[in-house]
Amino acid sequence: MTDDHTHVQEFFAARAADWDSRFPDDGPAYRAAVAELGLRPGARVLDAGCGTGRALPALRDTVTSSGTVLGVDLTPAMLEAAVRAGRQSCGRLLLADVARLPVRAQTLDAVFGAGLISHLPDPAENLRELARVVRPGGLLALFHPIGRAALAARQGRQITPDDLRAEDNLRPLLAGSGWQMTSYVDEDARFLALAVRQG
């Protein structure tokens, strides 16, 4: 366990109990983002940094009972909140680091990551690990239910040019990690970058 991991766990453990009640209206935005992955019944999908599992019901509904849904998170308290919310009925919950996924190479069709990338200690390496577990042609969605400018305003800060999620930074970051970015939306109500796993 690194200092980065301990920091992430402490940060989210303190917020886990009321995570869902702080953002009660986000459900439709998660559903819309999941829909953009175009997953079919039977598909295998990972929610990376699933937290309390807010995306899991939409992922399960999309892949149906014949599909596979995994939710991975580093913070036990977030997964415990997911269980209390009944989200383990939507997918298998695993306590794990996205830097070392307990998943075989090229076994998944897609990865959904909401609010994850800004918390990763080594985004290039960690995105490469996500690429490892997805088949060539599979998809990645990096989502946030609020755009970068609106989030910065809410947090009382400015967006800096080195922001990882700026289009000009994210595109090469993804390309260097095995992903080709295919679409990018950054508006007040949502951030969504889609990428395809390169062969």
Ligand SMILES: C[S@@+](CC[C@H](N)C(=O)[O-])C[C@H]1O[C@@H](n2cnc3c(N)ncnc32)[C@H](O)[C@@H]1O
């Ligand atoms: C902003 S929260 C988002 C949670 C959830 N995806 C949502 O949209 O409500 C980020 C989550 O990523 C998890 N996380 C951060 N770094 C991680 C890592 N290296 N491996 C797995 N999970 C991680 C945190 O524990 C936290 O639950």
